[in-house]
Amino acid sequence: MKVTVVGAGAVGASCAEYIAMKDFASEVVLVDIKENFAEGKAMDLMQTASLNGFDTKITGSTNDYSKTAGSEVAVITSGIPRKPGMTREELIGINAGIVKEVAGNIIKHSPNAIIIVVSNPMDTMTYLAHKSLGLPKHRIIGMGGALDSARFKYRLAEALGCPQSDIDGMVIGGHSDTGMIPLTRLATRNSVPVSKFISEDRLNEVKEATKVGGATLTKMLGTSAWYAPGAAVASMVHAIATDSKKMFPCSCLLEGEYGLNDIAIGVPAIIGANGIEEIVEIELNDAEMDNLKESAAAVSKTNGLLQA
Numbered sequence: 001m002k003v004t005v006v007g008a009g010a011v012g013a014s015c016a017e018y019i020a021m022k023d024f025a026s027e028v029v030l031v032d033i034k035e036n037f038a039e040g041k042a043m044d045l046m047q048t049a050s051l052n053g054f055d056t057k058i059t060g061s062t063n064d065y066s067k068t069a070g071s072e073v074a075v076i077t078s079g080i081p082r083k084p085g086m087t088r089e090e091l092i093g094i095n096a097g098i099v100k101e102v103a104g105n106i107i108k109h110s111p112n113a114i115i116i117v118v119s120n121p122m123d124t125m126t127y128l129a130h131k132s133l134g135l136p137k138h139r140i141i142g143m144g145g146a147l148d149s150a151r152f153k154y155r156l157a158e159a160l161g162c163p164q165s166d167i168d169g170m171v172i173g174g175h176s177d178t179g180m181i182p183l184t185r186l187a188t189r190n191s192v193p194v195s196k197f198i199s200e201d202r203l204n205e206v207k208e209a210t211k212v213g214g215a216t217l218t219k220m221l222g223t224s225a226w227y228a229p230g231a232a233v234a235s236m237v238h239a240i241a242t243d244s245k246k247m248f249p250c251s252c253l254l255e256g257e258y259g260l261n262d263i264a265i266g267v268p269a270i271i272g273a274n275g276i277e278e279i280v281e282i283e284l285n286d287a288e289m290d291n292l293k294e295s296a297a298a299v300s301k302t303n304g305l306l307q308a
């Protein structure tokens with residue numbers, strides 16, 4: 001499988017590295033607008049191949065999309081990340097233009113590609129990619145929930161004092177500090193509800209720490225995180241490449257699911273060779289459904305800025 005990653009910055013390079021480490025793709029093409037930057041990242045990563053034992057070929061290109069031709073999956077990480085104190089929504093002014101242009105270039109050279117949108121504000125950028133490309137909805141997927149759920153599991157395992165592999169949990173809703181909905185009611189430790197092990201107050205702390213997970217790291221790092229985002233994207237690309245039908249919460253264009261329309265927002269979806277194989281409608285209680293509606297209203301408001 002040939003994979004293109006546009007934006008060879010922190011997240012793009014991390015994603016390329018994890019894809020290579022999983023050793024399932026024949027080629028990863030990194031593209032960046034900065035002269036020689038993608039080429040340099042690709043060369044550096046290729047010099048890890050004998051050390052890390054992978055055969056994936058990683059190449060770089062300065063905005064030459066002919067090198068990306070025939071990609072089966074393309075990841076969009078180009079654009080600016082937030083600085084401490086910023087919201088993801090504040091990035092829309094710069095990132096909307098970049099995402100629209102990059103998405104168009106990708107499809108020109110890889111008309112059958114499945115696109116994974118990472119650039120923030122991610123749900124709105126995913127919606128923009130849908131609107132500007134008009135592809136079948138299963139071919140454009142936003143990455144947010146896979147990362148937010150990994151952060152949720154990290155926080156839960158920390159609170160329970162157990163390995164993360166014991167934990168199952170999911171975050172749905174918009175990929176924003178206020179829009180995320182960590183589904184604490186459904187989170188389990190080896191099938192046992194986590195509420196059996198920690199108090200409601202502690203569970204609420206976990207929920208809040210999950211929602212500001214990205215902001216916490218941005219404050220510590222001076223820019224947004226890249227390892228877990230890169231790993232989350234690589235897991236989704238792997239699910240497509242292997243047609244694994246693994247379920248991730250991810251930003252999907254909704255047409256009536258969960259009572260929502262004309263919006264891309266995080267919901268559980270089965271990912272396989274066709275991209276989104278199925279949107280899974282789980283039963284939410286009234287409070288969770290209200291949270292999802294509120295989250296959707298906030299994403300719609302940000303989407304409204306696209307026309308402005």
Ligand code: NAI
Pocket residue numbers: 006007008009010011012031032033034037077078079080081082091095098101102117118119120122143144147175223224225226229
């Ligand atoms: P970064 O600044 O390290 O990398 C972005 C790269 O995009 C830069 O190398 C830049 O030269 C390149 N770029 C800018 N315009 C371009 C264009 N027109 N064509 C090709 N390349 C272009 O930023 P980082 O940390 O990698 O973050 C990238 C994006 O991903 C940000 O918008 C960030 O907010 C978002 N993000 C999303 C996450 C999610 O869960 N959806 C998680 C983490 C970051």
